Amino acid sequence: SEKIIEVKDLQKWFPVRRNIREFFRGEHRYVKAVDGVSFSIKRGEIFGLVGESGCGKTTTGKLIMKLLEPTGGTMLLDGKDVTHIEKEELKKYRRNVQMIFQDPYASMNPRFKIRDVMEEPLIIHKLGEDRDERLKMIEKALKEVKLNPPEEFLVRYPHMLSGGQRQRAATARTLLLNPQLLVADEPVSMIDLSTRAEILHMMKEVQRDLGLTYLYITHDLSTARYFTDRIAVMYLGKIIEMGEPDDVIDRPVHPYTRALIAAVCEPVAGKVNKAKIVPIKGEIPSAANIPKGCRFHPRCPYAVDECREKEEPKLQEIENGHYHACRRWKEVQEAV
Numbered sequence: 001s002e003k004i005i006e007v008k009d010l011q012k013w014f015p016v017r018r019n020i021r022e023f024f025r026g027e028h029r030y031v032k033a034v035d036g037v038s039f040s041i042k043r044g045e046i047f048g049l050v051g052e053s054g055c056g057k058t059t060t061g062k063l064i065m066k067l068l069e070p071t072g073g074t075m076l077l078d079g080k081d082v083t084h085i086e087k088e089e090l091k092k093y094r095r096n097v098q099m100i101f102q103d104p105y106a107s108m109n110p111r112f113k114i115r116d117v118m119e120e121p122l123i124i125h126k127l128g129e130d131r132d133e134r135l136k137m138i139e140k141a142l143k144e145v146k147l148n149p150p151e152e153f154l155v156r157y158p159h160m161l162s163g164g165q166r167q168r169a170a171t172a173r174t175l176l177l178n179p180q181l182l183v184a185d186e187p188v189s190m191i192d193l194s195t196r197a198e199i200l201h202m203m204k205e206v207q208r209d210l211g212l213t214y215l216y217i218t219h220d221l222s223t224a225r226y227f228t229d230r231i232a233v234m235y236l237g238k239i240i241e242m243g244e245p246d247d248v249i250d251r252p253v254h255p256y257t258r259a260l261i262a263a264v265c266e267p268v269a270g271k272v273n274k275a276k277i278v279p280i281k282g283e284i285p286s287a288a289n290i291p292k293g294c295r296f297h298p299r300c301p302y303a304v305d306e307c308r309e310k311e312e313p314k315l316q317e318i319e320n321g322h323y324h325a326c327r328r329w330k331e332v333q334e335a336v
């Protein structure tokens with residue numbers, strides 16, 4: 001299928017300890033970390049999930065990685081229902097969907113040489129006939145991420161590599177398993193500022209060479225703009241805007257996206273007329289207590305009664321794949 005992964009109404013609610021009154025009333029409370037998220041990622045696409053901390057993007061990534069069990073919704077991998085799988089199917093899934101960690105060092109045994117760090121997943125998944133063949137696979141993967149000459153890196157320990165080289169090695173290790181989807185949660189946030197662009201560039205090159213598909217999770221709109229083909233902006237467990245970076249970042253529609261762009265990345269504010277942007281007020285509400293109606297209404301400068309009282313606005317398409325969830329979007333665009 002053209003879509004590698006497709007999630008519909010994905011949900012992850014964590015139960016909260018009840019107080020005595022709630023207990024006797026039989027009431028339950030939940031932290032709604034992911035509260036009905038739908039999107040799909042096409043083969044060969046880089047899809048960005050963007051938002052502030054606490055918006056649910058990392059939990060969404062963990063659901064996609066199957067490190068967490070969803071409490072609602074469905075997930076398809078290559079058209080096959082993988083919402084609830086276990087044992088052999090889960091093992092196969094884990095091979096097809098690989099993760100690039102924020103801190104590659106934490107995912108490597110410090111007493112192993114890079115050769116052994118990389119051979120481990122091959123052995124686990126029974127790939128390669130013998131050690132020679134596995135070594136050839138490893139060298140090829142190291143070349144792919146430009147760790148040259150590979151022989152030199154094979155015998156080094158993780159601590160002998162720079163942060164950037166470690167992220168390259170970690171990427172090479174995931175490539176060995178020939179995954180269908182790579183989930184990268186803030187893959188460069190722990191890397192030296194000066195090498196971040198270089199690492200993202202490498203990831204993009206590898207993606208093009210091998211036709212890989214990425215889910216890129218970040219709070220950083222400027223890297224998302226450079227790196228992704230499509231972006232979804234999350235707020236309090238839901239996607240509130242989605243589309244190509246040119247649309248979402250240059251012509252944002254939702255008041256939250258507009259404010260986020262104006263606040264966090266001056267250089268990419270692009271064509272948004274700053275004079276027309278009203279900053280957002282207040283803190284993000286708790287995911288244990290999501291506001292009724294439009295969940296952004298307590299902080300939205302354009303909120304009116306219907307935003308608070310009517311049902312939550314759903315994602316709607318304005319044009320060619322640009323979606324937003326604001327019932328007053330026309331007024332927002334016209335407002336000064």
Ligand code: SF4
Pocket residue numbers: 254255256294295296297300301302303304307313325326327328329
């Ligand atoms: Fe603001 Fe209303 Fe739009 Fe929600 S629906 S973002 S409260 S204007």
